[in-house]
Amino acid sequence: TTQAVTWRTSTDVTRGLAEITIADAGPKLETNSRQVVAETQSLTTDLNTAHFHSVKFDSLVPKTKYAYRVGDGVNWSEWFHFSTASLEPEPFSFIYFGDAQNDVRSKWSRVIREAYGDAPKAKFMIHAGDLINKAEADAEWQEWFEAGAWLNAMVPSIPVVGNHEMAKVIENPDLATADTPRRISHHWRPQFTLPEHGPP
Secondary structure, eight states: OOEEEEEEEOTTOOOOEEEEEEOOSSSOGGGGOEEEEOEEEEEEOSSOEEEEEEEEEOSOOTTOEEEEEEESSSSBOOOEEEEOOOSSOOOOOOEEEOOOOSSIIIIIHHHHHHHHHHOTTOSOEEEESOSSSSTTOHHHHHHHHHHHTTHHHHSOEEEEOOGGGEEEOOSOGGGOOTTSOEEEOTTHHHHOOOOSOSOO
8 A cells, every 4th residue: 555666866856746646548647646745865975966755655555556757846757657466365476686786787687677578567576685786886876777777667676785785884995804894875775765664
């Protein structure tokens, strides 16, 4: 009955909005859509500062296809679809990925597309750590999202932190050792609006 969506813009966009409606066959999706105001946070990376917007759609009907779009109220994305889960147990498939990590846009893009071609009805994708190589490299995160392209907007992702998403807590990374303390990448929470009821 819920779904979270996250997107990134320049800092020129100060207010994020999303619209959602049941996906019917007609073209006038915005007529019956409801609007949700996004939570917006700023993130300064090694390349620039960007705004990350996230919404949590709630009170959704189980086993129903929805259409949504994101924007600022004037400029909008295309409409994307996702389907909610059934209340009753039923068979399902999912896609499991491990260690995208290197050459993500040029080569891992082939893997995610082939996987979706083999399992087009997958209910979600699990990314089991090491999505990228360097925890704080904004360009690598951009490659990860580009490789998944529109699939990221339509098939829910369950990302899991790997050691390459853990940044070393040290001013000069060249001085790091195996014992250097680590923390999760500062990209993690702004990019992934995950449930917050689990262990710390």
